[in-house]
Amino acid sequence: MSHAFDKTSSSPTARAFVEARRAGRMLSPYPGPTPTTLAGAYEIQDEAIAAWPDRIAGWKLGRIKEPLDQQYGAGRLAGPIFSRNVWQAGAEPTRFPVIDGGFAAVEAEYIILLGSTAPDRGDWTADSVTSLVGQVFTGVEIAGSPYPGINESGPAVTASDFGNNAGLILGDEITGWRDRLAELSCTVAIDGQIVGRGGAVDIPGGPLDSMAFLLNLLHQRGRRLEAGQLISTGAATGVHQIFIGQSAVADFGPDGRIACEAVAAAAIA
Numbered sequence: 001m002s003h004a005f006d007k008t009s010s011s012p013t014a015r016a017f018v019e020a021r022r023a024g025r026m027l028s029p030y031p032g033p034t035p036t037t038l039a040g041a042y043e044i045q046d047e048a049i050a051a052w053p054d055r056i057a058g059w060k061l062g063r064i065k066e067p068l069d070q071q072y073g074a075g076r077l078a079g080p081i082f083s084r085n086v087w088q089a090g091a092e093p094t095r096f097p098v099i100d101g102g103f104a105a106v107e108a109e110y111i112i113l114l115g116s117t118a119p120d121r122g123d124w125t126a127d128s129v130t131s132l133v134g135q136v137f138t139g140v141e142i143a144g145s146p147y148p149g150i151n152e153s154g155p156a157v158t159a160s161d162f163g164n165n166a167g168l169i170l171g172d173e174i175t176g177w178r179d180r181l182a183e184l185s186c187t188v189a190i191d192g193q194i195v196g197r198g199g200a201v202d203i204p205g206g207p208l209d210s211m212a213f214l215l216n217l218l219h220q221r222g223r224r225l226e227a228g229q230l231i232s233t234g235a236a237t238g239v240h241q242i243f244i245g246q247s248a249v250a251d252f253g254p255d256g257r258i259a260c261e262a263v264a265a266a267a268i269a
Helices: 010-024 037-049 068-072 155-160 177-183 208-222
Strands: 056-064 075-083 087-088 094-098 102-114 133-144 165-173 185-190 193-199 230-232 247-251 258-266
Touching: 010 155, 010 258, 037 075, 037 094, 037 155, 056 208, 068 155, 075 155, 075 165, 075 208, 087 094, 094 133, 094 165, 094 185, 102 165, 102 185, 102 208, 102 247, 102 258, 133 208, 133 247, 133 258, 155 247, 165 230
Parallel strands: 056 230, 087 165, 094 258
Antiparallel strands: 056 075, 102 133, 102 230, 133 165, 185 193, 185 247, 247 258
């Protein structure tokens, strides 16, 4: 399967999402027939990836809760994270773009950096992926879409628009993560008010199970995970909607904190 950059797309839905994201403008209603299966959603996603002028730096994972996990045949969905939208957290709050009228959220996550390119196979487990892990970091996934109803329209719609991803803020490395995974915890605050508490144990099956799911999914889609790519393994405290002008802090205790601020999105080339 070819995944070379292509400015055009045969999918009107993919074209509409790419154009809206690049223009930094809201998109409503959903641009076309809503996909009813994850397979159909990933076809739209693949078309949009091919039309997006950037390389994939990693992937995000999102949870599909009961009973929709049974309906869609999966407990997670995935979407690409592009290199221009990966930011390194610093002393000052990291500013991230939000499309006015669209959807945006912050999610405290544990980020895996792939240490080596994954062999192409479809039988990965949480145990067998461990050898591929290079480093683990704290992070904040920026969920985002020009379509304001992306979270209310079902998992297939969410998957179709880059899995509702708009970026990733990378925090500090988590040392000794292999022995500490079960005890890692964090909180998220928006404008100084705590809106979520959780940790690695709140990710179903844990971060390594998320990684195994992604590897198996990409195998099915004719893609692969490469050394140096990042995996945002799933929301540890929940999905916390945020609006332009608001600030958030993800506090990982001894593993550091990430401060960020939502600003209005501008058009991109």
